[in-house]
Amino acid sequence: MSQLAPAARRQSEVLQRVLAGEHAVVYGYGVAGARLSGADRVRAERAWTAHRARRDLLEAQLAGLGVAPTPPAASYALPTRVATAEQARTLVTLLEERLAAVWADAVADLADPADRDLRREAASGLADAAVAAARWRGGSVPFPGLPERSG
């Protein structure tokens, strides 16, 4: 990694953090999907597919920078119990909220003019996660992705 230019190193570190988040969310949707049925199940499957696509894109971008993408963990400690459909909805809402925060931090970390395209992508990742969280939650929050303002 020492041969990477500073911009590429910064970008790859940000991409790795977001990728780790997407890995966790993909895992979480797999767990939650098993507890959901009907329209929620369909929605969870679509979200799972969308997050996998985003993960694949991030992996391709990292490979493009000459960096090995961080692999997913074998399993994840779930932040909530997932035994019922309601708990499954709570889990995916929480995951999308946390992912929104990861994307928001990526926006902050990609402030250099050289990061422009990635920053636009991070803003759109934040918006996608915020929209998904709002759909599961059934309402919006004033500052998605900014936990310090959610008090």
Add this chain to the structure above:
Amino acid sequence: MTDSPDVLRAETERTRVELGRDVDALADKVTPSKIMDRQTTRVRRAFASMRDTVMGAAHDTEQSASAMASAAAVTWLAGLERAAADRRTGQVLKAGADLGRLLASIAACESTHADLLVRENV
């Protein structure tokens, strides 16, 4: 370009505080349910006065016309929210680290409003 990091940081913080205040003031105006209430009231009032002057009382006409106008208003509002989100993303690209993060969050909120407006009213 002669500003020291401390000066820049203070400036950013001040902008954030001011922006936060503006956003708080705006929050009431941009909450979809409140916008809908205001729009619906306005549309109802307009239709009510039109009915009184040119059409005479007909409750069915008022209700269906009002419902159609509301649907158009929702589409229009969702478009405004989407345009606001797009504009905000343009601002994100020009801002520094922290302000960019805040603006991206506001853009995401606007996207959420556009999405909820469309989904709740189709």
